[in-house]
Amino acid sequence: MTAAPAVQTFPRHVRLLTGADYQRVFEDAGRQRGRHLTLLYRPAEGAEARLGLAVGKRHVRRACDRNRIKRIVREAFRQCRTDLPALDLIVLARGSAVTADRHALRAEIDRLLERLQ
Template identity: 80%
Template sequence: MTAAPAIQTFPRRVRLLTGADYRRVFEDARRQRGRDLTLLYRRSDSGEARLGLAIGKRHVRHASARNRIKRIVREAFRLRRTDLPPLDMIVLARGGAATTDRRALRAEIDSLLERLQ
């Protein structure tokens, strides 16, 4: 198996890791809404795009569905992160995300990320 190019990885420095990181975005967020996903974002202090995920059990009951949504969002971010402006962003799932198919979720997150450029 070959390794992915370094620019297509998802290293720790491009993740929102601490509660303070999440709080900063939630307190001063702009919003892009899709049908099943919401993207909150603000200017990043780190100088590059960073991603956080908040896929709540309240909206997506089953862990397997939450994990599927997270994988789809991380993959879309990983492939686009070098083209994104320096923003801290959090993706939230809305009620219908659990039943939406993979292609539709991927198209939606791609559309939300495209609006940021």
């Protein structure tokens, strides 16, 4: 089995890791709203786009549903991160994301990310 090319991975340096990273985006963010997801963004301090996820229990009760949403968003980001400008991104899930199927969620996150390019 061969390793995935470095461009197709989701390494640590393209993630928002600390509370300060998240706070910086929340304080002064642009916003793209979809039906099930909201995308907050702000110019990054580094050279690459970075992703953070905020899928709370308040909106998505079951852990398996939260994890499903996060997997779908991470995969979409992973596949298009080289095409994105240097932005820090946070994806927020709304309650309606629970009932949406994975194709609808994937189409929505793709559409939101495409607007940033």
